[in-house]
Amino acid sequence: MHFEREFGPGGLFERVPVSGPPTVDIAARDLERILVDVVHDGAVIPQEFRVGRMGEEFPESLYMDHYVSERDWGAAVMARELAQALGLPAFYRVNLARVLMDFGRFPGSTPRAAPHLQRFAINYPFSELLDFGQKRALLERYYDTISDEMDRVVKPRRLKLAMHTYDPYNSNGTLRAPVSLITRVDGLHKDEVTEAFDPLYPPQLGEWTCDRILRNRVSLTVEKAGFGVAHNFPYTLPEGSIEVRSQVWRFFAFLEESFSKAHPETQGDPAFLAVWDMLLDTNRRDAQAQMLRAYIHHFQRAPLGKEQEFAASQRAYERVRAFVDAGDGRVVQAYRYAPSRPSAVAIEVRKDLIFDYDELGRPTGEPLPSARAIAQAIAEALRIYLKIDRPEQATKRV
Numbered sequence: 001m002h003f004e005r006e007f008g009p010g011g012l013f014e015r016v017p018v019s020g021p022p023t024v025d026i027a028a029r030d031l032e033r034i035l036v037d038v039v040h041d042g043a044v045i046p047q048e049f050r051v052g053r054m055g056e057e058f059p060e061s062l063y064m065d066h067y068v069s070e071r072d073w074g075a076a077v078m079a080r081e082l083a084q085a086l087g088l089p090a091f092y093r094v095n096l097a098r099v100l101m102d103f104g105r106f107p108g109s110t111p112r113a114a115p116h117l118q119r120f121a122i123n124y125p126f127s128e129l130l131d132f133g134q135k136r137a138l139l140e141r142y143y144d145t146i147s148d149e150m151d152r153v154v155k156p157r158r159l160k161l162a163m164h165t166y167d168p169y170n171s172n173g174t175l176r177a178p179v180s181l182i183t184r185v186d187g188l189h190k191d192e193v194t195e196a197f198d199p200l201y202p203p204q205l206g207e208w209t210c211d212r213i214l215r216n217r218v219s220l221t222v223e224k225a226g227f228g229v230a231h232n233f234p235y236t237l238p239e240g241s242i243e244v245r246s247q248v249w250r251f252f253a254f255l256e257e258s259f260s261k262a263h264p265e266t267q268g269d270p271a272f273l274a275v276w277d278m279l280l281d282t283n284r285r286d287a288q289a290q291m292l293r294a295y296i297h298h299f300q301r302a303p304l305g306k307e308q309e310f311a312a313s314q315r316a317y318e319r320v321r322a323f324v325d326a327g328d329g330r331v332v333q334a335y336r337y338a339p340s341r342p343s344a345v346a347i348e349v350r351k352d353l354i355f356d357y358d359e360l361g362r363p364t365g366e367p368l369p370s371a372r373a374i375a376q377a378i379a380e381a382l383r384i385y386l387k388i389d390r391p392e393q394a395t396k397r398v
Helices: 064-070 075-086 132-154 212-224 242-262 270-280 287-298 307-336 369-389
Strands: 013-017 034-038 090-094 159-166 179-182 229-231 343-350
Touching: 013 075, 013 132, 034 075, 034 132, 075 090, 075 159, 075 343, 075 369, 090 132, 132 242, 159 242, 179 212, 212 229, 212 343, 212 369, 242 270, 242 307, 242 343, 270 287, 270 307, 287 307, 343 369
Parallel strands: 034 090, 034 159, 159 343, 179 229
Antiparallel strands: 013 090, 179 343
């Protein structure tokens, strides 16, 4: 099995149709709000990124081992099995190879030997092989395109299930759990300072990106099916992941709606529009938003000729901050426990439960029966959650 050189008919971000009878009965109104996606099982390394500035092609030996080790082999299989079990018409897949660009990270270039949770979108070794123009093209034409398409499919959904796979063993040789559910945000739930998002994003929202009742229902049901489950292992969610970025975006969208209802006179005000653009720029691709963020939080000078404009936005930001803080943070609490708060969970499945592998770490043969069994257990958990467990009204939990 080898990487692909160009995209097929499905393109960069593909809607992959699924057929076959579901194994659970979920209401159509609930199915419409469920998204299953895969971002790390892509196979394409386009020709324009396999050549140097003089047109010479990079030897495959420079990146092939990384391609094999970085790819979430079997994640698309798990997504297909889960979508079919649920009765979804399709799942979504990023077809760009992770070794070239990891969409689950913030834009930037990854240094050699960067820790797993401190990587950027342009992955090593391409972060060293590509020149400035290639990196800019990779982010503008691929990262931004995926962002736009991902926004389109994520926003209407209330439940996002991201399928991933991980290696069977830890670095010390111990066997990993068959399944791990990742729902906590790295940095935001620790005693650390993070500047990944605006300080108005409440740290307590990083406790979990998924309703804990749902997480625990999946854990219980998969365990009862005979597969052990870990939580937030071997890592938590990086701030640049779609699961986290989508949660931050949704909170600020909720905040904008709540603030605008309370202060309708601010709607359409350029100063407030700039603040909302800054807060909603969760993938850090808007230069204007980044400049305003630096002006407000790092006291940098405004661009020449924009001093009054930036000062007005700073005053608007203070009004929004006062709104968030009012009533002991009632707007945050209203969002935190609202039944309508969307859930996003990353589901890791051990690779050896999906395929057998050759000596180079590439899948061989057909998917194993355990892949379908795990997917069907997850689908059954979702059925129980949606029919029985899902809270009907906001309830504050300790």
